[in-house]
Amino acid sequence: MEGCVNQRWGGASNSAKEGAVGVYVRSVSHNVDKHAHTGSMGYEEGVDKIPSVALSIEDANMLSELLKKSPKIKGYLNVNSQTLPDKDSYNVIAENRGAVEPDKIITFGGHLDSWDVGEGTHDDGAGVVHSIEALRIIKASGYKPRYTLRCVLFMNEENGNNGGKTYAAVAKEKGEIHIAALESDAGGFVPRGFTMDGTPEQVKKMQSWEPLLEPYKLHIFKKGWGGVDIGPLKEQMVPLIGLRPDDQRYFDHHHSDTDVFENVHKREHELGCASFASMIYLIDKYGLGIKLEEKRWVILYFNQN
């Protein structure tokens, strides 16, 4: 198999087809360490649901060495994980109401839930704090936003994206107009820029602000990924923008027991907050050149069909 996450996701089903009774998945990480890097996996229809466990790279290397020396070595898996029934949980929302057009919204957020190992600090505590801080910074600056700035801490990104789906469904039901949706869900490292899932014109508009952020060493301003939680808003033609922090250390921590508070660098994280706040401010101040009337029509059309 090519790529990497597909080995974690599909490792069990693909191994079961070859007759495996269980599967160890070597961690998908740059760092050679003792920490197992976990994450979601799934089963294909009609294939035996064999157990699948994450193995740290050091442990995988050791197992590999042992197997070379003793090909008949035996092991056992004692797996006691289970999927519990869903429970009610909630997105958490705070607003700075628009001074001119409060019915038009700029949404920005991260997700409140995390994978079960570690503390979920980079994924996505950092994004949650980027978002709360952006709201605070803009308020503290005394700037009165034209549109409503809405900070959304999404629930259930890791396990089905129900927070993101529900948010978009409610927005559609209410006929809310979103100017843009921003997400920070790639860690609390040095901010490098933003990617946008939008029209070429919208991307160009964002790129026109590069000179304002270049002095702070932000340099990525291009078409690309928005975020999982804001993803369901795409159907409503909302431009989706993702904060892009430096990514070299992300998979040292992602879904492992090293994703803890002390592995976030205060200064780097503060620069992320300032960058996120700046992008929200720029969109509020200068817009993304969206034809709102046309967009309202499209949303009404979607709501009626």
Next chain:
Amino acid sequence: MEGCVNQRWGGASNSAKEGAVGVYVRSVSHNVDKHAHTGSMGYEEGVDKIPSVALSIEDANMLSELLKKSPKIKGYLNVNSQTLPDKDSYNVIAENRGAVEPDKIITFGGHLDSWDVGEGTHDDGAGVVHSIEALRIIKASGYKPRYTLRCVLFMNEENGNNGGKTYAAVAKEKGEIHIAALESDAGGFVPRGFTMDGTPEQVKKMQSWEPLLEPYKLHIFKKGWGGVDIGPLKEQMVPLIGLRPDDQRYFDHHHSDTDVFENVHKREHELGCASFASMIYLIDKYGLGIKLEEKRWVILYFNQN
């Protein structure tokens, strides 16, 4: 006083003028921690040479609080540092001889010495390894350089730059032609690009390679600082190029006891090696558009005068 390093450098003389008998210098660092950040300082002529010590930010904050509560608090300094006589030491040089014009040289390096606290890993073990690795990578690739690639591990950057001065003096004496000199002396963090102390044409030439390195997220290609060790080559009209790693964490470690091996991130450091090797390769392959004959004349002129 404005700026920051001048407080460390001139703190003693400036305080002595106000009648101080000793001075504590609060560390110049982003990070609020218990580690004193040290570095060179000097005395003005005719001013009392009072003792000067570095204090960590946490200790400086504590002292400040104590002084607010008890303005008459007394302290004492027990300083036993001394300046010993100079000893012989050496630059360490390795070459990959040029296949076409071996008498023309591309020099690149870092410095071998370090400040006395910590291990000197970011300052400048990282640059030393960047340089050795660049030499190794280019050789391992099978590429035959046009010019001689010379890796120089400079001695005595921290205390007088005698390695850099001697290197330039010997080059001048021998009439060596340097195509370029590169230095890595800003840590082993994620590489962000290069700055060049050269002519506008040379800077433009370097900038023309940005698209080749942009996929690896290098984005700084502009006029700027080369490096202390290569600095004395400037008189010989050699374009000086400095590797620019991400700088947010540099002063967490610089000249403090946290500048140790385990604070260099392997992957980030490897990316620095690859970037340094790439820039050396590009200069060897495409040149910097220097009029060598004119340059040779200037050097001969300098040598005769």
